Amino acid sequence: MEQVYDAIVVGAGIMGCSTAYHLVKNNQRTLLLEQFPLPHTRGSSHGQSRIIRRAYGTEGDHFTEMMPEAYKLWNTLQRDSGTPLFRRTGILFCGTEGEPFMTDVPKSLRKHSMSFTSLDSSALREKYPMLRYPSDTVAVEDQSGGILFSDKSLAAFQKEFVKNGGTLRDNEPVVDVLPGDIVIVKTNNGSYRGRNLVLTVGPWATKVLPTLGVQLPLKAVRVGVFYWKEKIPGTYGVDNFPVIIQEFGSRHNHYYGIPCHEYPGLFKFCYHLGPEVDPDNRDDVDESWVLKKTSACVENNFPLLEPVPAIVESCIYTVTPDHNCILDRHPTMRNIVIGAGFSGHGFKLAPVVGKLLCELVMNRKPSYDMSPFRIDRFHKSSKL
Ligand SMILES: Cc1cc2nc3c(=O)[nH]c(=O)nc-3n(C[C@H](O)[C@H](O)[C@H](O)COP(=O)(O)OP(=O)(O)OC[C@H]3O[C@@H](n4cnc5c(N)ncnc54)[C@H](O)[C@@H]3O)c2cc1C
Structure with a gap:
């Protein structure tokens, strides 16, 4: 008789790997399935770096609340795997004085008793002469922020999962799911049985969830990932320059930058939006407007960078209308748990997300208020 897993996790991006890791740590017999050979660059979790920060605006206050535990769990993973996963650089939020982007971040940090420094426009110019912003630009500096080594984090979760008894099968796309008390999961290579199923399929949630009757506004x-060459080596280097998040006027002018460390002398600077795509055909789309917009921003704000990117890569965000993720059970098939819609900011939260999805599988009381993450928030006004 085929074995029955306590949980089958579909998708070995950062959320699936973290969930599978928490499940085996809690003695759950767990199978993690990934459609592509690992590592791959077709989803949302590839690349060398992601920003980690405690600070969210007031709309994301529930994420600020989770960050102390996220830092703690990243440290545990770092220690257990023996792999450095984090580099502290500090993080600088820049924007127009008085705008919500610049008032909400300190409000949320203050509420959670987290320290930060405010820079008025002249202090900002004095401390960072390599930035050129409009004269009413102010900044908030959070020294706890920095860079997560995303490729190493993913590999560390996978290694710890397998070390603790988990089964990882890559190059094995799930092609069908037969719900029931025991869920049957069919792949290109066979079929598996599980008491619980976790779907952490990243951008493929737009395709997989409707096949299980779940319609979500995902x-x-x-997203274009651009690297810009320094005109003077060391100007925006990881030893003397922080991570930057800037927004002027609205989310449509929201950018982030990571100091040179992935590729020597290249500063990573990207726009936070992009064209909608089919994850199976993501290169079949025109993103020239993103490059043009980002290039203009680099030219205006970073005078010591060449305004033409030296390297162009890409990645996919899975966005929800409120930029909150979905961490919930399937509305009718209660042993199917869904983690989706991490909206371009989920990586840093992955250890806590994995813990919460594991708690849902194990029917434990969730460690945080789950109301911002429920599926029914999208259907509250519906009369259906
Ligand atoms: C350019 C970019 C920059 C970002 N920057 C930051 C940042 O600075 N800080 C931050 O916190 N977050 C950031 N994020 C967001 C973060 O990276 C994502 O929220 C996170 O990686 C989402 O992970 P995931 O596991 O949900 O998705 P994915 O990584 O896409 O994983 C889903 C996996 O499921 C697999 N899969 C899908 N369908 C099947 C199937 N049928 N069978 C088997 N396997 C399947 C896929 O192949 C994939 O490996 C960024 C994202 C991007 C794209």
């Missing part, structure tokens, strides 16, 4: 969005 959008897969292609």
